[in-house]
Each structure stands twice: as C-alpha cells, then as structure tokens.
Amino acid sequence: MSHSLSDRHVAVVGAGIAGLTAAYRLQQAGVRVTVFDAQPVVGGRMGDRREGDLVFNSGARLVYPFGQAFNRLVEELSLGDALVPLHRLSAQCIAPGGAHTIELMPSPRSLATPGLAAGERLRLVTHALSMRRLKPRVDPDWATSALDADPRLDRITLAEYIRETLGPNVLARMVEPVFRATRSFNPETLSALFYASTVPHMIGETTVHTLKGGMGRVCHALAAQLTVRTSTPVRTIRRGAVGDGVELTLANGERVHADYAVCAVEGSLAKALVEAPTSAERTMLDAVRYNALGVVHYGFALPLPPKMNFAMRGQPGRIATYQQLPAAPASGRPLNQIYCQLTPEAADEAVRRGLENELDVLVREELRARIPDFDRHVVAVANQWIPRKLPVFSPGYGARVANFWAWQEDRRQGGASAIVYCGDWLSQALLTGACASGERAAKTLVARMQSAVTRVSA
Numbered sequence: 432m433s434h435s436l437s438d439r440h441v442a443v444v445g446a447g448i449a450g451l452t453a454a455y456r457l458q459q460a461g462v463r464v465t466v467f468d469a470q471p472v473v474g475g476r477m478g479d480r481r482e483g484d485l486v487f488n489s490g491a492r493l494v495y496p497f498g499q500a501f502n503r504l505v506e507e508l509s510l511g512d513a514l515v516p517l518h519r520l521s522a523q524c525i526a527p528g529g530a531h532t533i534e535l536m537p538s539p540r541s542l543a544t545p546g547l548a549a550g551e552r553l554r555l556v557t558h559a560l561s562m563r564r565l566k567p568r569v570d571p572d573w574a575t576s577a578l579d580a581d582p583r584l585d586r587i588t589l590a591e592y593i594r595e596t597l598g599p600n601v602l603a604r605m606v607e608p609v610f611r612a613t614r615s616f617n618p619e620t621l622s623a624l625f626y627a628s629t630v631p632h633m634i635g636e637t638t639v640h641t642l643k644g645g646m647g648r649v650c651h652a653l654a655a656q657l658t659v660r661t662s663t664p665v666r667t668i669r670r671g672a673v674g675d676g677v678e679l680t681l682a683n684g685e686r687v688h689a690d691y692a693v694c695a696v697e698g699s700l701a702k703a704l705v706e707a708p709t710s711a712e713r714t715m716l717d718a719v720r721y722n723a724l725g726v727v728h729y730g731f732a733l734p735l736p737p738k739m740n741f742a743m744r745g746q747p748g749r750i751a752t753y754q755q756l757p758a759a760p761a762s763g764r765p766l767n768q769i770y771c772q773l774t775p776e777a778a779d780e781a782v783r784r785g786l787e788n789e790l791d792v793l794v795r796e797e798l799r800a801r802i803p804d805f806d807r808h809v810v811a812v813a814n815q816w817i818p819r820k821l822p823v824f825s826p827g828y829g830a831r832v833a834n835f836w837a838w839q840e841d842r843r844q845g846g847a848s849a850i851v852y853c854g855d856w857l858s859q860a861l862l863t864g865a866c867a868s869g870e871r872a873a874k875t876l877v878a879r880m881q882s883a884v885t886r887v888s889a
C-alpha cells in the first residue's frame with residue numbers, strides 16, 4: 432500500500448453494487464473513501480423491498496454462474512454459503528396452440544421446443560458449437576468484449592442476428608420471450624453484444640442462484656466496511672482545475688471536497704450531476720437510455736402452487752411474466768404472492784396514460800380471467816414502477832462504451848480528470864457487469880493517483 436494514496440479522499444456517488452465495489456476496492460488500495468446515496472438504503476437495483484406483508488426485489492433476482500467479478504466478491508465477503516441454487520430454472524411460455532417449456536439456461540432439451548423447422552433445430556446445434564468456440568474470446572462481465580470477436584455484433588440488432596443465424600421461429604419461441612420476460616427488452620431494440628458475450632458462458636451451465644436473506648445482502652456487507660451516507664442526494668459534482676479535486680454539492684446545501692469522485696449513478700442521471708462535462712463525457716452521457724419496467728405484486732389468501740409463465744409476443748394481454756410464489760414465512764415471505772411484470776408495450780402504455788402508480792388497472796382484468804374470484808382472494812397490492820430498469824445497449828452503443836473507457840484510461844485525456852464513471856451502463860446490464868465496472872473504475876483511479884503522485888515527486 433502506498434502511503435501517499437492514504438492521503439487521498441475519494442467521494443463515490445451512488446451506493447449500488449458498482450459504486451460500492453469501486454469504494455471497496457479503493458479502500459483496499461489504501462484510499463480514504465466516502466460513499467453517498469440518495470436513498471435511505473444502499474444497493475440501488477440490488478436490494479429488498481417490503482410493503483406491508485409483501486416482499487420483493489428492488490431489481491435483480493438471480494445470480495448467474497458465469498459472473499466473474501460478482502461471484503469473486505461474494506466469495507471474498509464469505510457469502511458463498513448464502514447462494515441458494517435453482518437447478519434447471521424454466522418457465523412455461525404461453526404461445527398460440529399451447530404452452531411450451533423455456534429453460535433459462537439453454538440445454539439440449541431446448542431442441543424439443545415445438546414449432547421450430549427442422550433446419551432451425553440443426554442450426555441450433557451448430558450455433559451451440561460456435562458459441563462454445565467463442566467462449567474463451569468473450570468476457571461475460573463485459574458486453575463490449577464481443578466487439579473484438581466480431582464488430583458487426585454491435586451494429587445489428589439481436590432480432591436480426593437471431594433471425595439470420597437461427598431462424599424466425601427460434602427468435603419468436605425461444606429468444607424473444609426470455610428477453611421480454613426477464614429483461615423487458617424487445618430484441619429489435621438491442622444489439623447482439625449482450626447475447627454474444629453471455630450465451631457462450633451459459634452453455635453447459637444448469638444452475639442459477641438467489642441469495643438467502645435477500646439480494647441486498649452483498650451491498651449491506653460491503654457498506655458495513657465503508658463510510659456511507661445514505662439519504663444524501665448529491666446535486667452536483669464540480670471539477671476544479673487539474674489537481675484541485677472535486678466539490679460535491681449535496682441536496683441539503685452542504686459542500687464536500689474530495690480529491691477525486693467516482694460517479695456511479697445510473698448513466699442517464701449522471702448528465703445532470705456533473706457540471707461542465709467534457710465533450711467525451713457528453714458524447715457518452717447523451718447516448719445512455721434505459722427501459723422502464725412495471726410490476727404488480729399481489730398478496731393472495733388462497734394457497735398457490737409455484738408457477739412461472741412467459742408470454743410469447745403477440746399473445747393478447749399486458750403481462751410478460753406471471754409468477755406464483757407460495758408463502759414461505761421462514762424465508763421472510765409471509766404471504767402467497769403473485770408477480771405480474773408488464774410487457775414492454777404495456778409499460779409504454781402506462782407512461783402514455785399516466786398509470787405508473789396504478790399498474791394494477793392494466794392487469795387486473797387479465798388476472799380475473801385467469802383465476803376465478805380473483806378479487807375476493809387479494810389481500811394486498813404493491814405497485815412497482817422502475818423508470819430506469821436496464822441500460823439499452825442499442826446498435827452502436829458498444830463502440831461508444833469502448834471509446835469512453837479508452838478515454839477514461841488514457842493518461843493524457845480522461846486520465847487528467849478528477850472524475851471516473853462506472854455502472855452497468857458502462858459494462859454489462861447485469862450485477863456482475865456493474866461489479867466489474869466498479870472494479871475497473873477503482874483500478875483506473877488508483878493508476879491516476881499513482882501517476883499524479885509520481886508527477887509531484889519528480
């Protein structure tokens with residue numbers, strides 16, 4: 432540990448998994464760190480919420496086996512034993528002519544998906560082999576790693592890629608329902624980067640995990656080792672002249688001076704936060720978009736068997752994911768719960784009709800048709816609107832991200848600035864991506880500090 436690094440003070444804005452990881456790694460390098468978050472609890476989109484007796488996640492629900500940065504962190508925090516395996520997680524996909532099974536982690540059983548042409552089944556096999564070959568060349572924590580394998584993956588949409596590589600029925604019956612139900616994305620809005628950097632690492636894996644005690648545990652374990660100020664929104668980050676550090680203005684008017692800042696808020700909020708952004712920052716921040724998500728959680732008096740349904744696009748209705756979760760008081764869920772996630776189109780409709788806080792209005796009729804006497808058995812309702820669910824890696828976005836990191840890491844360019852950015856919008860729209868971006872931001876900043884120290888002592 433360098434003594435001079437311990438004289439440095441870094442302000443981290445945002446206590447999601449990216450900001451907390453950055454803070455933790457900086458502290459490990461010997462730097463003094465203070466973390467600020469607008470919310471009363473840490474974790475951002477990785478946390479646990481409770482409304483009355485209804486419990487749900489603020490965001491992430493699953494830990495994928497391929498996440499290197501995140502899984503490393505879990506082990507380091509001695510939380511490995513808290514990972515609860517879910518083997519062969521699958522859903523019934525509601526489609527014309529009946530439901531079919533979709534496995535969250537693709538396996539040879541996916542070949543049995545009904546409605547595929549013989550040629551498409553054959554192409555699935557050759558595709559699995561080519562994905563296996565791609566595995567050593569792509570980093571599942573880093574979407575832009577697939578750019579090196581094939582820059583075209585950033586230029587075409589996921590829909591075009593799957594249609595060309597595997598066929599239209601694979602898109603409609605296998606890929607699209609998963610992207611709509613788990614990520615609230617339509618495949619024509621995304622590039623193929625996310626798919627190509629993660630799927631090679633899914634083949635052969637059959638197990639995903641949840642966390643015993645709630646998804647927020649990892650963030651709480653990190654925060655317990657750090658100085659964190661919650662309920663402290665930061666209004667602006669102002670950069671002084673090189674070497675003069677940064678000044679944060681908090682919503683309560685207080686000013687905080689630090690040598691450097693890590694901006695770990697959602698990318699679309701960073702633009703309003705950082706005063707006088709450079710043109711490289713503006714180019715990046717102008718491009719960040721998120722999709723929105725609406726979920727309605729119901730408490731239900733009748734016992735419900737576990738069930739998960741995805742809906743194929745074009746099916747009537749506004750529900751993309753329907754899940755029944757039986758009560759499990761010992762695990763902190765006192766009620767039987769129903770989870771209803773809106774389709775991307777219904778989320779747009781909610782915005783258009785100003786129903787973000789009354790999503791129940793959009794789905795209740797559908798639930799009445801599904802469950803007899805639905806209204807009589809509902810004992811609680813919670814409306815969850817997430818205006819920024821996931822950053823949209825639209826075509827061309829990956830190249831911007833890669834350029835931005837090159838700028839951040841170039842000693843003469845972004846390297847001369849006192850602000851470093853991280854978050855899932857700069858890596859991969861998953862926990863492990865956010866975590867990896869926090870690690871990389873910390874590394875970038877330590878390199879900047881070390882080069883500043885060398886300049887001073889030279």
Ligand SMILES: Cc1cc2nc3c(=O)[nH]c(=O)nc-3n(C[C@H](O)[C@H](O)[C@H](O)COP(=O)(O)OP(=O)(O)OC[C@H]3O[C@@H](n4cnc5c(N)ncnc54)[C@H](O)[C@@H]3O)c2cc1C
Binds near residue numbers: 444445475817
């Ligand atoms: C519904 C949903 C389901 C998901 N499912 C999964 C999943 O199953 N598996 C998976 O791996 N990933 C999943 N994800 C993605 C994952 O949750 C995110 O990629 C990850 O949590 C993002 O972390 P982050 O630190 O980049 O951002 P965030 O968690 O959004 O953190 C940003 C923080 O900045 C704070 N902030 C914002 N503005 C200010 C301000 N002005 N001052 C101070 N603080 C501020 C916010 O309060 C927040 O805490 C899901 C996400 C959502 C929303």
